[in-house]
Amino acid sequence: MQCITDIKALRELLKQWRSAGESIAFVPTMGNLHAGHLQLVNRAKAQADRVVVSIFVNPTQFGVGEDFSLYPRTEQADQEKLQAAAVDVVFMPSTEAMYPVNELTKVSVSEVSESHCGAARPGHFDGVATVVCKLFNIVQPDKAFFGEKDFQQLTVINAMVADLNLPVVIISVPTVRESNGLAMSSRNGYLTAQQREQASQLYQCLCAAKRLIQAKQLSYVDIEKLQIKFLTEQGFRVDYFSICRRSDLQAAEHEDAEIVILVAARIGKTRLIDNVQLDIKN
Numbered sequence: 001m002q003c004i005t006d007i008k009a010l011r012e013l014l015k016q017w018r019s020a021g022e023s024i025a026f027v028p029t030m031g032n033l034h035a036g037h038l039q040l041v042n043r044a045k046a047q048a049d050r051v052v053v054s055i056f057v058n059p060t061q062f063g064v065g066e067d068f069s070l071y072p073r074t075e076q077a078d079q080e081k082l083q084a085a086a087v088d089v090v091f092m093p094s095t096e097a098m099y100p101v102n103e104l105t106k107v108s109v110s111e112v113s114e115s116h117c118g119a120a121r122p123g124h125f126d127g128v129a130t131v132v133c134k135l136f137n138i139v140q141p142d143k144a145f146f147g148e149k150d151f152q153q154l155t156v157i158n159a160m161v162a163d164l165n166l167p168v169v170i171i172s173v174p175t176v177r178e179s180n181g182l183a184m185s186s187r188n189g190y191l192t193a194q195q196r197e198q199a200s201q202l203y204q205c206l207c208a209a210k211r212l213i214q215a216k217q218l219s220y221v222d223i224e225k226l227q228i229k230f231l232t233e234q235g236f237r238v239d240y241f242s243i244c245r246r247s248d249l250q251a252a253e254h255e256d257a258e259i260v261i262l263v264a265a266r267i268g269k270t271r272l273i274d275n276v277q278l279d280i281k282n
């Protein structure tokens, strides 16, 4: 495995692979790798000749007062995991390499960036879309792999790729969970053992809401209220618990068939997100 920090050096290597007719898969990450990230890497390995993983804690997607400076940076352990997973290149650019000047251009995907995490974290998805667009232009992968764990992010990226005709296929990968159901996340490291147990209730609530939708007894608004009340009683501060249409993340209507239930809630200072999908057969 090669570890590359320089954009030009990465482009040189990628050029050689491309001229040898090899296909390239790309997995963008912010590091502190766990089994969820490695699942993306394994899917990437199965679908391309070469795999590039980036590790870059992108400052522009963190708001003022968020955890940018505290975000766990575990480069050595990450490299060992990627080496063991037989990744070809880990790309670890510096902030200066990614943002060398005061940049004037920003990618902003309207509507799907504005609700949910976009409302709670203004500018977050502009930061995500811009850095992913830049990384796509640097790596020019055939396929790029994203986790369903960050469902709104996936929706934003899919819209960006479609709207800007970017020549990359986006592959989504189901969420990898701890045995208690908690979605794996780099931010789980902020939780105490007791909070980790508590945090597993997020997934349990999503599954309960899914069953209630399938039972067709309560309105979606009542199901949302019920889960928010329960989570609040359990000590969470809930940002949102929303039953949405998968296509545009707007509030789902009863005739919508493809649903995603999105939740964001805080335990102490840690903000966690999760979601489940379901298809309704009318």
Ligand code: AMP
Pocket (backbone or CB within 6 Å): 028, 029, 030, 031, 035, 036, 037, 039, 040, 145, 146, 147, 148, 149, 150, 173, 174, 175, 176, 177, 183, 184, 185, 186
């Ligand atoms: P991050 O390092 O948190 O920016 O995540 C990098 C990629 O890994 C994103 O596409 C995430 O959606 C994905 N990811 C993070 N956690 C999980 C998980 N538990 N299961 C599957 N994919 C994940």
